[in-house]
Amino acid sequence: MNKTWLIIQREYATRVKKKSFLLITFLGPLLLAAGLSLVMYLSVKENINHRVLIIDEKAPAFSNLQNTPNIEFNYGTGMDINHAKDVLFNSDYTCVLYIPRNIERSNTSKLYYKKQPSGAVIRVIEDKVESVVEELKLKQYNISRDEFYDVKTNFVLNSVKFTESGEEEKLDKAKSYVGFFFGAMIYIFIFLYGVQVMRGVIEEKSNRIIEVIITSVKPFQLMLGKIIGVAFVSLTQFILWIILTMGILTTVQSTLFKDYYDPTTIATQTQVTPEIAMQMQMEQIDQKKFDLLDPNNIINRTNWPLMIGLFIFYFLGGYLLYSALFAAVGSAVDNETDTQQFMLPVTLPLTLAYVLSTAIVENPEGSLAFWLSIIPLTSPIAMLVRVAIGIGEGGIPIWELVLSVVSLIVGFILAVLLAAKIYRTGILMHGKKISYLELWKWLTHK
C-alpha cells in the first residue's frame, strides 16, 4: 500500500508540474472568462444608438413609431427607396426601413443597413412594425383590439406528475437541461483523463521502465497508482478551474463593467432618478433571466449540493471504470497509433450514453432512461441527466439512485480486476500485434 502511495505521488507530481497542465489550468478559465466577458461587452456595446430612416409607402400609417433609448426613428417623407439608399451612405443614419405598399399582404419589409444591427435591435423594430401592421388589419376587418386579444390563443399543455402523497409537481424540463450540462462535462472529462492514463501506460511500456518497476511492485499496484494519481490531477484541475473562473469573472464584472451595473451611471445617462434607474436595471436583468432573487430561476431551482455531490461521485466512478479499460488498451499496444482497434468498444458505450441523453431529457422516467442509468458503462452520464429533475417525491425513486450507485461501484471494481488481467500480460508483450482472441486468452488465463 505504501508503494502504491509512492506511485500515486509520482503520477500526480509529474503531471501537475508539467507546463501543459499549468497552461490548461490557467488558460482554460481565462479563455472561458474572456469569452463570457466578450459576450457581456458586446451586449453592453449594443447600446450604440441606431438612427433609422423610414421610407413609408403607406404614410402616415407608420409615422408614430416610438423611439427607444437606443433606436431613433426618422421619416424620409416623399423620398423614394433608391434615393434613401444613397442618403444612407452619406449620412449618419444606420439603417433604412422600407415599408412597401402591400405590407398587409406580404407581411414583410426590408431593413437596409451599413453595419449589421444586433438581433435585439431587429426584434424591437420587428415588434413595432408588426403591431402597426396588426392595427391596419384590425381596421380593415373592423375588429377591436380587445376582441383580437380575446381570439388570439396561446395554448399551453401542462404535464403534471401525480405523486403518492397527492402532491402535484410539474415535470421540469429546464432542470433536465442542467443535468444534461453535467452529463456533458462528465463525458468530456472521462475522456480527457482516461486517455491520460492510457498514454501513461504506453509510455512506461514503450520506454521499458515497466520491467524495472514491476520488480518492485505488483502490476496491479502500478495500474491502480496511476489511475488514482490521475484522478487527483483531475480534482485539482476542477478546483482550480472553479476558483479561477469565479475569481476572474468577479474581477472583470467589478472593474470593466462597473459603470454598466451602477444605477447612478444609468441615471445620468438616461436622465432619470437613480431609483427608477435601479428599477429599469432590474427589469433589464429580468428579461435576461439573470434574476438570482427569483425562486423560479433555474439556477435557484437546481439542488446544487446534490448535483455537485453526484457529479463528483459519478465522475469518479465513471472515470475509475473507463480509465481501467483505457489502461488495459494501453497495455496491449506498443504505441498510440495502435490503440484505435481497441478504442471503439471502450468509447462506444460512453458516446452512446451522451448521444442518448437528449432522449433522456425528453423522457427522464422512460425505460431507456432507467436502464441507461443502471448500467455502469452509461450511468455516469444518464443518471446525472435524470437526477437533475430531483430525487424522491416528484423525481426519480431513491431505490433507482441507490441501485445505480451500487452497480457503478460493482462495475468499476469488476473493470479494474478485468483490466488488471489484461494489463499484467500486456505490459510485457512487445512487437506483436494483439488480436481480440489474444486478449480473451489473457483474460481467461489463470
Add this chain to the structure above:
Amino acid sequence: MNDILDIKGVSKFYANHTALNQVDLSIAPNKIFGLLGPNGAGKTSLIRIINQITGPDEGHLFFDGQPLSPEHQQSIGYLPEERGLYKKMKVGEQALYLAQLKGMSKAEALSNLKEWFLKFEITDWWNKRIDELSKGMQQKVQFIVTIMHKPKLLILDEPFSGFDPINATLIKNEILQLKEEGTSIILSTHNMSSVEEICDDIALIYKSNKILDGSVEEIKEARSGNEFSVKYAGDHMAFTKALWVDAELKNTQTFANGIHNSTIKLSESKTTNDLLKAILPHVRVLGLEKVIPSMNDIFISRVNEINQENDE
C-alpha cells in the same frame, strides 16, 4: 551456507511453446554466475521468474533457503536487457523514486545515491532530464539505479551492451567490487566471450533446457581434451615424421623464420613428456601449452552432442 538462489525443476509454458523445461540451478553466494545461451533460449523467461514478474508453471525457487516470495524483491537488483527510464523525469528524482519503490527510506536513498553519483562522477546530472543525457550516460544512471539498494542478488541482463570500452571496464570493475563486498551476481548474456573471464560458475541454456553447468574451471578442465599447442623452430616435415599414432596433428600455423605452431591431440595414456621425447631430437621447442577451449567452443560442442543424442 545456503545457496542464494536454488531453482528446482522450473518449467514455463506459453501458448505454443515451452520457454523453460525442468531447469535446476544453484547459485552460490558471493559468486558471479554466468547464465549463457543464444537469444531465445529461455534466459529472459528464467530471469523474469526469479524477479517474480511471472510465475513458474512448474517447480520451486528458494531465496537464501526460503521459498521465493514478494518480500525478496527488495533483496534483488535487476538490470533488464532493454534499458528504460522515465525520459522526462530528472535523474535525481527518478533515482530517488525507484530507490523508495525498492523499500529504502528517502534519507537513506539520498545519501546512498550521493555516494554513487560521486563515485561515477555524475553529480552534475542530478537535475538533468534523462532525455538530455547520451545513451551511455543513461546506462550509467540505470546501473546505479539497479545497485543502489545494496541487493543480495544482482541480476544483470547483457550488462555490457551499450557501453563503450572505457565504461564497460568501469562497470566490469564495479561488478567485481560488488562481488568482493558479498553480492551474488547473475550475468546473463548470449555473448559468452564477454563474461567468461569474470564468471566463477556458469550454466548453458539451449532451447529451454539447461545443457551444462558447473564452475568455469572444472568445465574447462573436463572439456579440454588432451590437446597441446607446440611452438617450435625447424623443419615442419621432420616434426610431422616424429609424431606417432598416439599423437595426432590437428593443425599447423607457419610463421616467418621457420617458426611453426602446431596443435597436437594426445591419446589418454600419453603425457607431454612422451611428446617432447619424440620431437626434441628434430626441432627446437620454443613453447608448449595445454589448449583450453573457449566457452563458445564448449557451447558449440555441447550443442552438437545434444543434437546427436536426439538424433539417435
